[in-house]
Amino acid sequence: xxxxxxxxxxxxxxxxxxxxxxxxxxxxxxxxxxxxxxxxxxxxxxxxxxxxxxxxxxxxxxxxxxxxxxxxxxxxxxxxxxxxxxxxxxxxxxxxxxxxxxxxxxxxxxxxxxx
Amino acid sequence: xxxxxxxxxxxxxxxxxxxxxxxxxxxxxxxxxxxxxxxxxxxxxxxxxxxxxxxxxxxxxxxxxxxxxxxxxxxxxxxxxxxxxxxxxxxxxxxxxxxxxxxxxxxxxxx
Numbered sequence: 001x002x003x004x005x006x007x008x009x010x011x012x013x014x015x016x017x018x019x020x021x022x023x024x025x026x027x028x029x030x031x032x033x034x035x036x037x038x039x040x041x042x043x044x045x046x047x048x049x050x051x052x053x054x055x056x057x058x059x060x061x062x063x064x065x066x067x068x069x070x071x072x073x074x075x076x077x078x079x080x081x082x083x084x085x086x087x088x089x090x091x092x093x094x095x096x097x098x099x100x101x102x103x104x105x106x107x108x109x110x111x112x113x114x115x
Numbered sequence: 116x117x118x119x120x121x122x123x124x125x126x127x128x129x130x131x132x133x134x135x136x137x138x139x140x141x142x143x144x145x146x147x148x149x150x151x152x153x154x155x156x157x158x159x160x161x162x163x164x165x166x167x168x169x170x171x172x173x174x175x176x177x178x179x180x181x182x183x184x185x186x187x188x189x190x191x192x193x194x195x196x197x198x199x200x201x202x203x204x205x206x207x208x209x210x211x212x213x214x215x216x217x218x219x220x221x222x223x224x225x226x
Contacts, residue, residue, distance in 0.1 A: 004157070033212070042119070042203050042216030043158070056212045090157055102146070102207070104214065106157035 002027065004093050004107035012113045013081050021076040021110045025093030032074040033104060034066060037088040049074050050096060078112075086114045119217035121204055126223045133191040135220045137204030140185060144206040147180065148214065149189045152201045161189070161202075191222075199224045 005024045013019050025032050031050045035043035045058035049068035063079045072093075078085055088111050092104035118140045127133045139147070145166050150158040164171045164178045164187075171178045177190040191198055201219040 031212075033214075035214075040218070042205075042218050043214070045213035045215070048212045058213060092158075102212070103160055103163075106150075106159070108155070108157045 004091055004105050006089075006091050006107040006110050008110060009108070010111045010113075012115065014115050015081055015083060017081050018077065018079045019081060019112060021078075021089050021091075021112070023074045023076070023091030023093075023107060025072050025074070025091075026105050029093035029095045029105070030072050031094045031096055032068060032072065033092045033094070034074070034076045035090040035092065036060075037090055037109070039087070043090055046076070081114045083114050086112060088112075119204055119206055119215055121202075121217040121220045123218070124221050124223070126225060127194050128225050129194060129196055131194055133189075133194045133198070133222055133224075135189045135191075135202050135204075135222065137187040137189075137217055138185055139187065139204070139206045139215075141206060141208065141215075142182075142185065143208050143210075145209040146207045147178075147187050148205040148207070149176075149178065150203040150205060150216075152203065152219070158203065194222075194224050196224045196226060198222060 007022045033048040034046040037043040046060050047057040052068045065077045068074045088109040090109045091107045094104045120138050148163045149161045152158050162173050175192045179188045201221050203219045204217045205214040
């Protein structure tokens with residue numbers, strides 16, 4: 001049973017460019033959350049997708065957008081990249097049918113470097 | 116407000132107990148979690164506790180919750196070198212789907 005997978009593992013972009021990161025949830029999971037983890041910091045919640053809709057959003061600008069597909073996989077898009085967007089981007093999946101403690105399973109992340 | 120604080124670093128000798136501390140500010144937090152992150156890896160859920168509990172034990176792990184002081188701790192008994200990692204405390208309110216993480220505590224286990 002594959003866990004949460006993310007692609008690519010590493011990415012280098014320049015300021016002003018756009019980037020798309022991809023996530024496949026753990027088998028049986030229907031909910032995907034995205035987090036940004038800057039170096040030396042804890043992850044910060046970007047948004048969560050469920051039933052192909054964004055159902056909660058953190059304190060991130062509109063440059064950050066996402067999508068969830070019918071197979072529950074998800075994409076994170078970031079436009080007009082800034083140097084400060086350099087971080088590890090983590091995807092987490094969970095099941096809406098799980099118990100209330102709502103365990104989120106994390107992928108290994110995509111390391112984005114903006115030059 | 117939403118804020119979770121942790122000490123940055125802890126060093127212990129192999130075989131000793133480790134205690135990692137966390138404070139949170141949101142009294143409406145319902146679920147509190149401990150995650151472990153090893154280099155190059157995602158986060159692994161170690162354990163969690165509901166806010167109506169004071170203590171939870173799971174093998175070598177003991178979680179203590181002091182709701183009055185909004186203080187959470189993780190004790191690792193018989194710490195091993197494989198326990199060296201960054202440990203994150205996180206909270207979640209019942210009305211929310213997002214996890215709010217602390218900055219992490221780096222645990223170094225010396226042989």
